[in-house]
Amino acid sequence: MYVAVAAGGFRRYATYRAATAAGVFTNTVFGLILVYTYLALWDVKPHLGGYDQAQAVTFVWLGQALYATLAIQGGGFETEFMERIRTGEVAIDLYRPADLQVWWLANDLGRAVFQLLGRGVIPFTFGALVFPTALPHDVGTWLAFLVAVALAMVVSFGIRYLVALTGFWLMDGTGALQALMITGIFCSGMTLPLNAFPGTLGEVVRVLPWAAQVQVPADVLMGQADPLPAFAFQAVWAVVLLAAGRLLQTAAARRVVVQGG
Amino acid sequence: MGERGAVAEGLRAYRLIAGMWMRSTLTYRASFALAVCGGVLVTGLDFVSILLMFSRVDVLGGYSLAEVAFLYGLSATSFGIADLAIGSAGRLGTRVRDGTLDTLLVRPAPVLAQVAADRFALRRVARITQGALVLGWALVASDIVWTPVKVLMVPGMLVCGGMIFAAVFVVGAAFQFVAQDASEVQNAFTYGGQTLLQYPPTVFGKELVRGVTFMLPLAFVNWVPAAYVLGRPYPLGGVPGWAAFAPPLVAVVCCAAAGLAWRTGLRSYRSTGS
Numbered sequence: 001m002y003v004a005v006a007a008g009g010f011r012r013y014a015t016y017r018a019a020t021a022a023g024v025f026t027n028t029v030f031g032l033i034l035v036y037t038y039l040a041l042w043d044v045k046p047h048l049g050g051y052d053q054a055q056a057v058t059f060v061w062l063g064q065a066l067y068a069t070l071a072i073q074g075g076g077f078e079t080e081f082m083e084r085i086r087t088g089e090v091a092i093d094l095y096r097p098a099d100l101q102v103w104w105l106a107n108d109l110g111r112a113v114f115q116l117l118g119r120g121v122i123p124f125t126f127g128a129l130v131f132p133t134a135l136p137h138d139v140g141t142w143l144a145f146l147v148a149v150a151l152a153m154v155v156s157f158g159i160r161y162l163v164a165l166t167g168f169w170l171m172d173g174t175g176a177l178q179a180l181m182i183t184g185i186f187c188s189g190m191t192l193p194l195n196a197f198p199g200t201l202g203e204v205v206r207v208l209p210w211a212a213q214v215q216v217p218a219d220v221l222m223g224q225a226d227p228l229p230a231f232a233f234q235a236v237w238a239v240v241l242l243a244a245g246r247l248l249q250t251a252a253a254r255r256v257v258v259q260g261g
Numbered sequence: 262m263g264e265r266g267a268v269a270e271g272l273r274a275y276r277l278i279a280g281m282w283m284r285s286t287l288t289y290r291a292s293f294a295l296a297v298c299g300g301v302l303v304t305g306l307d308f309v310s311i312l313l314m315f316s317r318v319d320v321l322g323g324y325s326l327a328e329v330a331f332l333y334g335l336s337a338t339s340f341g342i343a344d345l346a347i348g349s350a351g352r353l354g355t356r357v358r359d360g361t362l363d364t365l366l367v368r369p370a371p372v373l374a375q376v377a378a379d380r381f382a383l384r385r386v387a388r389i390t391q392g393a394l395v396l397g398w399a400l401v402a403s404d405i406v407w408t409p410v411k412v413l414m415v416p417g418m419l420v421c422g423g424m425i426f427a428a429v430f431v432v433g434a435a436f437q438f439v440a441q442d443a444s445e446v447q448n449a450f451t452y453g454g455q456t457l458l459q460y461p462p463t464v465f466g467k468e469l470v471r472g473v474t475f476m477l478p479l480a481f482v483n484w485v486p487a488a489y490v491l492g493r494p495y496p497l498g499g500v501p502g503w504a505a506f507a508p509p510l511v512a513v514v515c516c517a518a519a520g521l522a523w524r525t526g527l528r529s530y531r532s533t534g535s
Contacts, residue, residue: 018442019444025449026448029450029453041314186306191309191310192313
């Protein structure tokens with residue numbers, strides 16, 4: 001059943017072809033702007049964060065490819081889920097013979113896979129063709145990268161599920177979504193690779209769950225990190241976040257019952 | 262009714278609709294204040310990323326932090342002005358899709374004024390505030406040799422920049438008559454353009470700089486006039502010295518072109534019939 005839910009999530013986004021094409025265009029434009037600023041930065045400071053210029057460029061295009069996939073700034077299932085919480089329709093979902101968390105996870109994974117294929121591949125290919133990039137030649141590294149991306153999808157879901165659940169207490173999700181935007185952009189490396197962050201700030205952001213989203217897959221792809229410890233880092237965060245979501249969901253479900261009766 | 266009458270009528274409709282939305286926003290003052298504070302934080306993020314870069318280097322593209330902040334402040338503030346005034350037009354595609362544009366067409370007021378003032382979001386002052394703060398800091402921190410002309414140029418750049426960005430917004434909205442759910446293309450030019458102008462022109466490839474100077478003249482928002490204020494040569498040959506004073510002309514031409522694009526788009530509109 002959850003496979004069908006995921007397929008539904010995939011198909012739903014596949015319907016909007018013009019929107020997808022527009023997204024590809026936008027990601028390419030932003031990628032171009034970022035690439036030039038990174039090149040200027042690495043020009044002044046070669047090997048910043050242990051990357052050479054080609055690696056910095058690769059990082060930019062990976063970020064653009066994963067931006068919609070991992071819903072870095074939001075824009076996944078959470079808006080709809082929060083709306084259902086606000087209107088109370090979530091009560092119906094709770095009575096369904098499906099697990100709420102797994103149901104939304106399946107839905108969001110379907111969306112993420114579509115965004116990766118629909119919005120990710122083209123900007124990335126463009127970037128790799130036009131600029132010198134640091135891409136591996138062996139299939140194994142690419143497979144490891146895909147595993148890292150899959151784990152990143154789960155971590156991303158875990159974070160957004162927690163944010164969405166705050167809707168049970170806050171009702172208005174504007175503030176929570178804004179916080180999601182800020183942390184997503186800043187802590188996942190969309191503005192600057194996390195290994196180029198200075199000092200203590202850099203050490204802190206590299207152990208936060210957001211690091212599992214762009215930084216870790218990028219380092220796996222470019223051979224900067226060993227796959228197994230990288231997977232372990234992502235998996236630990238995925239489990240912790242999903243468990244926290246499960247706990248919060250139980251508390252929230254009780255709240256719905258209290259309100260209803 | 263002459264052209265002037267239509268403009269006056271449009272402005273009046275705009276004022277009425279925007280005023281209504283402003284009053285409704287200000288009903289919940291605390292919520293509004295929070296939204297503005299949050300907005301200042303969110304829009305300030307891209308300046309934080311510039312600060313992060315400068316925590317590792319002293320110059321970027323040959324420009325110091327204060328000089329980049331000058332470019333950033335000009336770009337962000339003028340974009341904020343355009344976004345506040347006309348940013349709502351970006352949602353035109355939604356109205357075309359769900360057919361609610363038809364209700365605007367039958368009302369006795371110019372459609373562009375209605376679309377621009379629709380859900381007028383006063384919280385967008387956040388971006389203007391944030392941009393102005395950075396600009397203010399840049400004016401103090403940079404070692405610009407001020408002359409009366411340069412002093413006058415700063416507010417001039419904000420006004421002309423706002424007009425140029427507003428023209429981009431209108432062209433983007435007109436494009437949505439054709440491509441209904443491709444509003445993200447517009448984002449590439451509006452938000453993308455603003456992001457581009459935050460950095461010195463020396464950072465970018467010659468082709469890209471040429472494109473935003475001669476084809477889509479975003480460079481006149483800040484790059485070209487700011488080069489004069491900062492006393493730097495513009496990184497393109499063939500851009501004469503007087504180009505620094507061209508923004509008003511460029512802004513007027515852009516707005517005229519945008520008006521033309523809007524009319525063409527509106528004329529091509531076929532209702533969904535739903």
